[in-house]
Amino acid sequence: MAQQSGIVTEAQKAKLAPPPMYQVLLLNDDYTPMDFVVSVLQKIFSKTEEEATVIMLKVHHDGKGVCGVYTRDIAATKVATVAQYARSHQHPLQCVMEPVD
Numbered sequence: 001m002a003q004q005s006g007i008v009t010e011a012q013k014a015k016l017a018p019p020p021m022y023q024v025l026l027l028n029d030d031y032t033p034m035d036f037v038v039s040v041l042q043k044i045f046s047k048t049e050e051e052a053t054v055i056m057l058k059v060h061h062d063g064k065g066v067c068g069v070y071t072r073d074i075a076a077t078k079v080a081t082v083a084q085y086a087r088s089h090q091h092p093l094q095c096v097m098e099p100v101d
C-alpha cells in the first residue's frame with residue numbers, strides 16, 4: 001500500500017487535507033443594543049455570558065471581532081442566522097465571514 005511505502009498519492013493528500021476554515025466576525029454599529037449582541041453570541045455562537053461580553057466590547061471598541069472559526073457551510077449558516085435574528089428584532093447588526101489564511 002502507498003501509505004506503508006512512504007508514497008502519498010494525490011487522492012490520499014486530498015482526503016487528508018484539512019478543510020478551509022472561515023472566521024465569522026461581528027461588525028460594530030451605533031444602534032444595536034449591547035445586550036442584544038451578547039445574546040447573539042450566547043445563542044448562535046455558544047459563548048458564556050462572560051465570553052460574549054468580552055467579544056461584544058472588543059467589537060464596540062475596535063469595529064469588529066471574531067465570534068468563531070468554522071468550515072465554510074457552518075460559517076455561512078452562522079452569518080445567515082445572525083442576519084435573520086437581527087432583522088427580526090429590527091437591529092442593523094452585521095455579520096460577515098472571511099477565509100483564515
Ligand code: TYC
Nearest residue numbers: 026027028029032033034059
Ligand atoms: N456600538 C453598539 C452600542 O453602543 C454596541 C455594539 C457592539 C453593536 C457590537 C454591534 O457588533 C456590535 N450600542
